[in-house]
Amino acid sequence: MRSPLILLFYLAALHSTTVATEESSLMTLEGPITTDSFQLILTHEHVMSWFGQDPYYIGQFDAEDVKKQVVPYLKKIRELGCTALVECTTAYFGRNVKLLQELSEESGLPIITNTGWYAAANDRYVPNKAYQLSAEEIAQYWIREWKYGIDGTEIRPGFIKLAVDRGPLSDIDRKLLIAGTIAHLETGLVIAVHTGDNPDVAAQQLTLFKERGVSPSAWIWTHAQNVKNADPLIEAAEQGAWISLDGVRTDSERREHILGLLLALVDAGHIDHILLSHDGNSYPSGRDIRPFDALMTDFIPLLKDEGFTDSQIRQMTVLNPREAFAIKIRAY
Ligand SMILES: [Zn+2]
Helix, strand or coil: CCCHHHHHHHHHHHHHHHHHHHHCEEEECCEEEEHHHCCEEEEEEECCECCCCCCECCCCCCHHHHHHHHHHHHHHHHHCCEEEEEECCCCCECCCHHHHHHHHHHHCCCEECEECCCCCHHHCCCCCHHHHCCHHHHHHHHHHHHHHCCCCCCCCCCEEEEECCCCCCCHHHHHHHHHHHHHHHHHCCCEEEECCCCHHHHHHHHHHHHHCCECHHHEEEECHHHCCCCHHHHHHHHHCCEEEECCCCCCHHHHHHHHHHHHHHHHCCCHHHEEECCCCECCECCCCCECCCHHHHHHHHHHHHCCCCHHHHHHHHHHHHHHHHCCCCCEC
């Protein structure tokens, strides 16, 4: 029989190897993969979502229909140089990790899924129990998914996805954000919060994070491109936050607006805080694809025309996503 001391050493060794593996890794549907093995990563997309439909805990889709539409598109994205995709559809909103895994396997594109609950869309997709549970109890739901897998699978989340409504921070928004900070300190998962054009609430979130001992570098300002000017983005980046310009499109108005914000952030010295993506959707409640290829086909060439070097483009599309989504507790 092993002595208690040897057992203790054994457990400590086991623990430290697990942490070491995860720390330099992204948590994909297939498990942890070292960050170095990824090149361009799309940091905010939807493979399929249940948007506009009634909340349903696990997204209900016709798997064959989804595959017919989605697999060729994911293959195309992979051929354009995307090496991983961050899937931002939460539970109650269309998350279906088993189907997602089949799509990832059939297309060969690594996918990262999430834990967390979505409190934009006037709280339509917030489960009723969230109003009764404490922030600590809610966090335990998400921590359990991290520790034991999602929906009876071994699939683990690679980040926490939250969302706030327009206007001031509501009680439920605040409670879910607090739950997010608790879950972060336990899991090391970065927290992407759908915030959009709401600089006051962005600033409030960073204050709340710091008060709870979580660094702003654990927070992603999702849909940051919806702001009118770059000042609040620069302020957030100065504190360490990630700025997600996730509305890349080919139409001239939007690409000019995003380019303007990006240039302002770069001029202010924050190229290492920018994330680029499309918020596309390859199966939006069964409708046509909302594309997520413009970064590779249009926006990167535009950046080159603007004089960006390969290493600057690599910073924004490879190094920043690796760092943002690396499993790492970021205490403040
Ligand atoms: Zn989205």
